[in-house]
Amino acid sequence: MSEYDYDVLYLGSGHGAFDGAGPLAATGQKVGVIESDMIGGTCPNYGCNAKITLDAPVVLQRMAERMQGVVSGQIGINWKALVAHKQAVINPLPDAIGGKLTQSGATIIRGHGQFTDAHTIAVDGKSYTAEKIVIATGQRPHRLDIPGTELAHDSRDFMALTELPERIGILGSGYISMEFATMANAAGAAVTVFMRGDTALREFHQPFVKQVMADMTKRGVAFVPNADISALTKKKDGIAIHYGAQQEETVDWVLDATGRIPNADKIGLDAAGVEYTKHGIVVDDHLRTNIPNIYASGDVLAKDQPKLTPTATFESYYLFHLLSGQTTDPINYPAIPTTVYTSPRIAKVGVTPEAAANGNYKLVHNHIPDDWYRQIDEETMGDNILIFDQGHHLVGATEFSEQAEDSINTLLPAVVFHYDQAQMWQLAHIFPSISASAWHKIR
Numbered sequence: 001m002s003e004y005d006y007d008v009l010y011l012g013s014g015h016g017a018f019d020g021a022g023p024l025a026a027t028g029q030k031v032g033v034i035e036s037d038m039i040g041g042t043c044p045n046y047g048c049n050a051k052i053t054l055d056a057p058v059v060l061q062r063m064a065e066r067m068q069g070v071v072s073g074q075i076g077i078n079w080k081a082l083v084a085h086k087q088a089v090i091n092p093l094p095d096a097i098g099g100k101l102t103q104s105g106a107t108i109i110r111g112h113g114q115f116t117d118a119h120t121i122a123v124d125g126k127s128y129t130a131e132k133i134v135i136a137t138g139q140r141p142h143r144l145d146i147p148g149t150e151l152a153h154d155s156r157d158f159m160a161l162t163e164l165p166e167r168i169g170i171l172g173s174g175y176i177s178m179e180f181a182t183m184a185n186a187a188g189a190a191v192t193v194f195m196r197g198d199t200a201l202r203e204f205h206q207p208f209v210k211q212v213m214a215d216m217t218k219r220g221v222a223f224v225p226n227a228d229i230s231a232l233t234k235k236k237d238g239i240a241i242h243y244g245a246q247q248e249e250t251v252d253w254v255l256d257a258t259g260r261i262p263n264a265d266k267i268g269l270d271a272a273g274v275e276y277t278k279h280g281i282v283v284d285d286h287l288r289t290n291i292p293n294i295y296a297s298g299d300v301l302a303k304d305q306p307k308l309t310p311t312a313t314f315e316s317y318y319l320f321h322l323l324s325g326q327t328t329d330p331i332n333y334p335a336i337p338t339t340v341y342t343s344p345r346i347a348k349v350g351v352t353p354e355a356a357a358n359g360n361y362k363l364v365h366n367h368i369p370d371d372w373y374r375q376i377d378e379e380t381m382g383d384n385i386l387i388f389d390q391g392h393h394l395v396g397a398t399e400f401s402e403q404a405e406d407s408i409n410t411l412l413p414a415v416v417f418h419y420d421q422a423q424m425w426q427l428a429h430i431f432p433s434i435s436a437s438a439w440h441k442i443r
Ligand SMILES: Cc1cc2nc3c(=O)[nH]c(=O)nc-3n(C[C@H](O)[C@H](O)[C@H](O)COP(=O)(O)OP(=O)(O)OC[C@H]3O[C@@H](n4cnc5c(N)ncnc54)[C@H](O)[C@@H]3O)c2cc1C
Pocket: 011, 012, 013, 014, 015, 016, 017, 034, 035, 036, 037, 038, 040, 041, 042, 043, 046, 047, 048, 051, 111, 112, 113, 114, 136, 137, 138, 139, 155, 156, 176, 263, 266, 267, 297, 298, 299, 300, 307, 308, 309, 310, 312
């Protein structure tokens, strides 16, 4: 009989926790999952699933726009109905995820958890002990430290708006800014994006980003480079964004999309002796903190891996295998793919064109509209770059196009498993399909 209440306690119930906690509980270990907000965390409730539901009519609108003549009539977006639809789609997710956890044998504990020592977490005055603890508390929005910052909102607020403001100012030009600017513009808002420097989406191939920005500009999104935002003030007719040398723009609603910060404070890490920095919790190559029985997973980690759902899920799976004794190996990250859900999207996996510029790789450029499959819905923009090593293994791919996320996803196994030519020739894809289209460019 263990001296602890649980074998493993997870603090947080997002992808960094639940993807591995369920399978671990199913092996017979006593698993608890502590959650202070919605079960499932950011991605289903306030992130990916919510956002992609809001994006669906934008895709439809763009397709109808491209195919005018073949189809007739423009697609307008009813924002109120769209937000209600989004809510209806995501409402069942916490129960579905929670149900899966409890069916696997895990216990869900509701409330804010805080370490009181290395084996104990207090939740609303009650203590729970565990042999091992996994911290998976994720991140929360960063807020600009400027006068009037309280007048701004975050991505969660945006997705709950039942009325779309007429004029929206967005601070920052990363993932959230570019995706939400796309959606708000498509739904009829006047959007201005205030950029810190002169590049958006710095980690993506800039020639692709620039083409997407040019298209957004054509559609009415304004970009203010090197904005140097100094304050927000309330005015009779809205909120003034003060920037540059005494310039200002008045909008109805401000979205602060200047990044996210780890939830490593207010969880009692000092009481447990766990090391952390402003970038998050420090772990070794087994996702173990400096305290041997405490691990961490997902967005809260101080690591270079992208803070994305596939990363959190991979880490959670890894901890399942480690904590159930199925591996003792260090974590070995695969190439993590990513997409910005602008319209067209920008997606990538593996070696980037920038990293491949050293001459050791072969780069193959394709213009998406040249592909007959992309002509069926009249795609007029888009390029992709495939990157091969000297042995003609695909090691990276980046694309901007309406279907870039699926195009990159289908190539993922070739990059991760280092397929050789014989293996590539062994694959026969469903035709016609985005997979057949993407793989056609490889062989
Ligand atoms: C608007 C938005 C859109 C996104 N879109 C995408 C996308 O399209 N694709 C993609 O791959 N990624 C996307 N992401 C990122 C993705 O959501 C995260 O990478 C992922 O959710 C990380 O999972 P996690 O478990 O580490 O953290 P989270 O999902 O944030 O889960 C952490 C959980 O811990 C809980 N918690 C924190 N502290 C405590 C405490 N003390 N006690 C109890 N519970 C606590 C929180 O309430 C939360 O539920 C998006 C993020 C945002 C904000």
